[in-house]
Amino acid sequence: MKVLFFIESLRLSAGGTSLEVFTMAERLAHETDVSVSVLTLATQEPSHQLSDKVTHITLPRPSGVLGWPGAWRMMKKIFERQEVVFLTGIWGPYDGLGMRYAWPHRARVFVRICGMLEPYILKRNRWKKRLALRCYVRRNLAVASGLITNSLPEQNWVRGLGFNHNILRIPNGVERPTGDCQSRASARDAFGFQADHFVLLYLGRIHPKKGLALLLDSIAEMGEVVRSKVHLLVAGRFSDQDYRRTIETRVGDLSLARNVTFIGEVEGSGKESAFASADCFVLPSESEGLPNAVLEALARRLPVIVTEGCNMPEVELERAGKVIARNKESLAAAIEMFIEMGESIEDYRQQAGMLSETCFSLDRTVDSYKEVIFGKAAS
DSSP states (O other): OEEEEEOSOOBGGGOHHHHHHHHHHHHHHHHSSSEEEEEEEOOSSOBOOOOTTEEEEEEOOOOSGGGHHHHHHHHHHHHHTOSEEEEEOSSSHHHHHHHHHHTTTTOEEEEEOTTTTSHHHHHTTHHHHHHHIIIIIHHHHHHSSEEEESSHHHHHHHHHTTOOSSEEEOOOOBOOOOSOOOOHHHHHHHHTOOTTOEEEEEESOBOGGGOHHHHHHHHHHSOHHHHHHEEEEEESOBSOHHHHHHHHHHHHHTTOTTTEEEEEOOOHHHHHHHHHHOSEEEEOOSOOSSOHHHHHHHHTTOOEEEEGGGOOTHHHHTTSEEEEOSSHHHHHHHHHHHHHHGGGHHHHHHHHHHHHHHHSBHHHHHHHHHHHHTTOOOO
16 A cells, blocks of 8 residues: 655654654554655755655755646656545645645545644635635545544634534654653753752744743743742744844843743753753643644653643643643743642643543554554544
């Protein structure tokens, strides 16, 4: 059986969605007899490196109008050879072409929604989105073999737009850390945190919608005694230099220089050290599909504070953290609640680990994709 994942890029900088496709393709290639390929557009940026078990096909980016027909023909030949196709994307011209070329043939096509139909996204370039929905997106989704959503809120949004056929809910999954983990004490020593600091971790792309500015405002609103205990560790790459300057200026204006440490983008042991040093993970985002960074935090038994836009009601239901309204008062109250817990925060840590294992393990996600590929998936 031939299985194709199509995503515009496997760039390291593309974040969770790129990593999900990379991980899924590798696991399926190693655990099944299917022939797995990943189709991307050519890029000069650093990308995830696929193993020899996965065929990586790159489409040239057309240089000028005359280059498009050749790219379309190449894409058509690739899609016609597949039996199962997973499209990650709905708005771009290549996404639409992938659907057009695949569905009239023998391929079963599944569209991974990945947050692309949630209200925040639909409001951006509103008129272009409405035109795209009318011209090709609705048709493409209507003829798909199935639509893959990450969460119950996303599943409800998709249904609310009138797509009621074969909507599958397959949450993203992450691997639990293996091997010897760095101790909390040594990790905190490495960052210069004191024993009485309550360390909040923000990890991921630093973009205006992610809410770092709101997090800074909430810390500044706390009383002096509480604020003196709070230390925010920020790990990630800024979306652009203008936003970097905005955040750095805000830190200065709010007199939070002693409360905030920026460590840039981290991977491997650097990321594990960041997780090990933290008491709580925070993502006050306006909009997410299903945030991988939060899943990674849960897998490391960290309580999490997330906003409703993170689409993770399970966090509150299973007492693995708090789901809050997106304002500085609610955010400050949640942080202060965990600070006041003291050692009883361990109950939340235990629940975080259990939630990760039962709902967001990578093994469960891979098994779900196997069921889709072999025609056993239920909506």
